[in-house]
Amino acid sequence: MQDNPLTDKVALITGGARRIGREIARRLHREGMRIMIHYRASRDDANVLLSELNTSRSDSAASVQGDLANAAAPEQILLETVHTFGRLDALINNASTFYPTPIKDATEHQWEDLMAINLKAPFFLSQAAASLLDEYQGCIVNIVDIYGRRPLKSHPIYCTAKAGLIMLTRAMARDLAPSVRVNAVAPGAILWPENDADEVSQQRIIARTPLKRMGTPAEIAAAVVFLVRDASFSSGQVIAVDGGRGVVP
Secondary structure: OOOOOOOOOOEEEEEOHHHHHHHHHHHHHHHOOOOEEEEEOHHHHHHHHHHHHHHHHHOOEEEEEEEOOOHHHHHHHHHHHHHHHOOOOEEEEOOOOOOOOOOOOOOOHHHHHHHHHHHHHHHHHHHHHHHHHHHHOEEEEEEEEEEEEEEOOOOOOHHHHHHHHHHHHHHHHHHOOOOEEEEEEEEEEOOOOOOOOOOHHHHOOOOOOOOOOOHHHHHHHHHHHHHHOOOOOOOOOOEEOOHHHHHOO
């Protein structure tokens, strides 16, 4: 661990208490990082994860609550991170909101909600973190989606928000260079939405995936580790972890 370049560095992971965010937290922690877990409503899940990480390595993880739709949240989350750990080396913009918004039924509230969490919050968190990341030659990793490049039926607002986050990744990579690298990971079928019981559609997606299986949160976390630790000459890139889904119609 003493030779690991991530030892005692600090990562802030939004939406880090559950699902993919939890696995990213676990993996970066195993690599030696100290972890700030952001959550909105998943306090119990955050506490379970904190207990796990701090049992493994004492005082190596903390949590912060915040509603990313609130304009004051980014600064508050960053202040709490610095108060706890004194620095920031990696910002992982993982928190996301996902649900269908068919064009004929979509509302302004849905537009504002999906844009706020999937696009606006990553921008203002990155803005708030930029000076810290600059000081420590840090990086930003945005969790985007393959549907930011190819539309998913009945999800036009979500897809537009993720497409915006892909462009934001590229724009920030240019604006924050040379001190801060900015990259993204685009998952394919990794975890089904919690309210999705449509097994026919799920099997159809897997059938159209060249590797013929779902991915795992661990595979997303591995891509994040690569971008944080190993991709020292990469910025503005989007790594698709999608089983080859992006190469077929």
